[in-house]
Amino acid sequence: MAPLISWYPGHIAKAEKALREQLKRVDVVLEVRDARIPFASSHPKIATWVEGKSHLLVMNRVDAISPDVQAQWKRWFKQQDQTIYFTDAQAGQGTQSLLKAAQVAGEQVNARRHSRGMLPRPVRAVVIGFPNVGKSALINRLLKKRAAESSNRPGVTRQLRWIRISDQIELLDTPGILPPLMNDQSAALKLAICDDIGGAAYDNLVVAAAAIEQFDDLGVRLIDRYGLVFDHESGMDYIIEVSEKKFNGDSERAARSILQDFRKGKLGQISLELP
Numbered sequence: 001m002a003p004l005i006s007w008y009p010g011h012i013a014k015a016e017k018a019l020r021e022q023l024k025r026v027d028v029v030l031e032v033r034d035a036r037i038p039f040a041s042s043h044p045k046i047a048t049w050v051e052g053k054s055h056l057l058v059m060n061r062v063d064a065i066s067p068d069v070q071a072q073w074k075r076w077f078k079q080q081d082q083t084i085y086f087t088d089a090q091a092g093q094g095t096q097s098l099l100k101a102a103q104v105a106g107e108q109v110n111a112r113r114h115s116r117g118m119l120p121r122p123v124r125a126v127v128i129g130f131p132n133v134g135k136s137a138l139i140n141r142l143l144k145k146r147a148a149e150s151s152n153r154p155g156v157t158r159q160l161r162w163i164r165i166s167d168q169i170e171l172l173d174t175p176g177i178l179p180p181l182m183n184d185q186s187a188a189l190k191l192a193i194c195d196d197i198g199g200a201a202y203d204n205l206v207v208a209a210a211a212i213e214q215f216d217d218l219g220v221r222l223i224d225r226y227g228l229v230f231d232h233e234s235g236m237d238y239i240i241e242v243s244e245k246k247f248n249g250d251s252e253r254a255a256r257s258i259l260q261d262f263r264k265g266k267l268g269q270i271s272l273e274l275p
Ligand SMILES: Nc1nc2c(ncn2[C@@H]2O[C@H](COP(=O)(O)OP(=O)(O)OP(=O)(O)O)[C@@H](O)[C@H]2O)c(=O)[nH]1
Pocket: 060, 061, 062, 063, 064, 087, 088, 089, 090, 091, 129, 130, 131, 132, 133, 134, 135, 136, 137, 138, 149, 150, 151, 152, 153, 154, 155, 156, 157, 158, 174, 175, 176, 177, 198
């Protein structure tokens, strides 16, 4: 079977190569994941990229999940000996403690430099993650002004770019990076539902149909938004019903609208993954 979701590896390889070159100069890696899908938005190469550096794990879009699920993740990551930082880069929530953690990492870098007789310098941190997870928005929040272009579609940041946050910190904004191959198509589907794969080819109908089935499994009350009961039919059948009721039978438009509703939080706080 052909994969449901695929992308062109060429420009990803280029972005990754540019990242690898800059990584040599970096002390801290801020890994940004999507709080709705902490597993699916984890890049398989991250372990290689953080080797020998401080690693700060950020779950962004915390506003899109419930406080209860947030607490579950916090506990789960703690059991794995990993501290996580929940942020809402749009509203600026949680960014101060992240900034502090980056600063502390920087002080450690400079303590090491000092012990080798080297002069202190600002800590260099890179912000890495899948497309559209909020990397640039986070940088703007840390900087407290709009320095990095950030908007609601994947693939906005095109080039690596250093931004000086303070005398202590410099941040490198990077384009979203996808693995060249996604063997796990269910993870790829979740990334597509969340709009975290720029430049990927997928069918909105197929993705929205899968989304409907996942929402139903999670107990989302679809009837409240679409006026139609989801009665254990296929997600595709449900979309066709919605399109007949609201979109003149245009199922592509219905699919896009359902995906937009989820992405804008109109269906409530929905976590597509739980620990
Ligand atoms: N609700 C919500 N929206 C967010 C959050 N963080 C970012 N956004 C929005 O998500 C969109 C994507 O943000 P960007 O900062 O462009 O994401 P990015 O990771 O830099 O994307 P690329 O450069 O395309 O890889 C923007 O419209 C942001 O305002 C968040 O925590 N909550």
